[in-house]
Amino acid sequence: MSVPQKGDVSASERKLLQIIAAGDVQEAAELLASEDYGMTPLMHAAYKGTADLCCLLLQHGADVNCNQHEFGYTALMFAALSGQHDCVTVINNFFSRARLEYYTRPQGLETEPKLPPRLAGPLHKIIMTTNLNPVKMVLLVKEHPMMIDAVALEKCYQVMDLLCEQCVKQQDMNEVLAMKMHYISCVLQKCLASLHKRDDKLDDLIKMLLKGRDSDGFPQYQEKFIRDCIRKFPYCEATLLQQLVRSIAPVEIGNEPTAFSVLTQALTGQMAFVDADYCATCGERGADKKCSLCKLAKYCSLTCQKLHWFTHKKMCRPVHVHSAELQADAPQLKELKEDESDLEMETANFLQALCLRAEEKIAAAGGCPAEQLDLDCPSTSAETNMLPRLRHDN
Ligand SMILES: [Zn+2]
Numbered sequence: 001m002s003v004p005q006k007g008d009v010s011a012s013e014r015k016l017l018q019i020i021a022a023g024d025v026q027e028a029a030e031l032l033a034s035e036d037y038g039m040t041p042l043m044h045a046a047y048k049g050t051a052d053l054c055c056l057l058l059q060h061g062a063d064v065n066c067n068q069h070e071f072g073y074t075a076l077m078f079a080a081l082s083g084q085h086d087c088v089t090v091i092n093n094f095f096s097r098a099r100l101e102y103y104t105r106p107q108g109l110e111t112e113p114k115l116p117p118r119l120a121g122p123l124h125k126i127i128m129t130t131n132l133n134p135v136k137m138v139l140l141v142k143e144h145p146m147m148i149d150a151v152a153l154e155k156c157y158q159v160m161d162l163l164c165e166q167c168v169k170q171q172d173m174n175e176v177l178a179m180k181m182h183y184i185s186c187v188l189q190k191c192l193a194s195l196h197k198r199d200d201k202l203d204d205l206i207k208m209l210l211k212g213r214d215s216d217g218f219p220q221y222q223e224k225f226i227r228d229c230i231r232k233f234p235y236c237e238a239t240l241l242q243q244l245v246r247s248i249a250p251v252e253i254g255n256e257p258t259a260f261s262v263l264t265q266a267l268t269g270q271m272a273f274v275d276a277d278y279c280a281t282c283g284e285r286g287a288d289k290k291c292s293l294c295k296l297a298k299y300c301s302l303t304c305q306k307l308h309w310f311t312h313k314k315m316c317r318p319v320h321v322h323s324a325e326l327q328a329d330a331p332q333l334k335e336l337k338e339d340e341s342d343l344e345m346e347t348a349n350f351l352q353a354l355c356l357r358a359e360e361k362i363a364a365a366g367g368c369p370a371e372q373l374d375l376d377c378p379s380t381s382a383e384t385n386m387l388p389r390l391r392h393d394n
């Protein structure tokens with residue numbers, strides 16, 4: 001499908017459009033590195049739904065707001081019109097590195113810049129994320145040791161506050177971006193407060209954000225934190241703020257929609273928890289592994305499963321034990337023998353189930369309960385003791 005466009009298309013531009021049509025990111029990158037392109041390729045990429053290409057074109061200076069199209073359409077409209085949600089997200093959340101790097105140079109009478117140049121890269125990465133899960137953001141901070149520092153965090157959140165103000169006060173006010181900048185500032189301030197409390201590289205903060213309440217495992221600290229961030233948005237006349245508060249305020253903590261899903265939808269245009277599998281820890285999409293015990297919790301990685309286990313283990317119930325209760329042990333093993341194909345995996349799961357129940361029963365559980373029950377516990381290292389194996393989610 002081709003999009004009508006204004007004026008002639010140059011031969012080189014036609015070539016780029018062909019590459020975009022073929023969806024070849026690498027070849028497009030090479031071409032873009034050598035030539036200067038404007039909005040039309042972005043529109044095409046948006047229309048075709050190639051989020052990687054949208055991102056690439058934006059990084060190479062494609063103008064998001066350019067609407068020289070004969071009907072005045074922008075790339076965002078093309079993406080929205082053709083239902084390309086990933087492209088809408090990329091375009092909505094684009095923030096040029098140059099705009100951030102402005103703060104890495106002393107302005108006016110300043111003797112030093114507001115943002116040390118070495119922090120621009122890590123901070124830009126956080127700004128560009130479309131996953132607003134606070135755990136993910138703290139993990140992004142942790143990725144860069146230089147960010148786990150009181151002075152660095154303070155400078156970063158102050159720049160985020162300035163950018164928030166700029167987004168509100170600029171001529172074409174961008175409430176969405178302003179809210180995102182404010183939210184990131186809040187997360188960074190939370191990191192700073194946590195660092196002041198204890199020198200543990202933000203591990204305690206991650207635990208707090210993940211900890212589920214006893215009744216149903218709902219992470220209420222995280223919910224309250226996100227609600228607080230939204231309420232603290234400094235420009236109370238903003239329409240977006242009022243919409244968010246109206247959506248969240250009547251919802252009892254623990255019910256749907258969560259503050260996270262409301263915020264995600266407002267800032268990225270994505271409906272959270274609709275079509276994709278989300279990591280229970282960091283909220284990344286496409287989590288393709290699940291807890292082998294309950295087969296409910298999904299994770300993107302073993303690291304995320306480990307981070308979640310301290311709280312998930314209270315909710316995690318092996319599917320067999322859960323449905324059949326305790327006396328079903330022996331029949332279960334017999335049944336398993338009838339199904340030779342899955343025997344090995346099911347046995348491993350069953351042993352893990354025993355590990356877990358033993359943990360609940362044995363009050364002084366030092367070390368793996370399997371050892372005390374003289375079972376061959378599938379987990380090996382001390383750290384993964386009792387951690388259910390991750391299995392691919394087919
Ligand atoms: Zn994850």
Ligand SMILES: [Zn+2]
Pocket residue numbers: 291292293294295296297312316317388
């Ligand atoms: Zn589980």
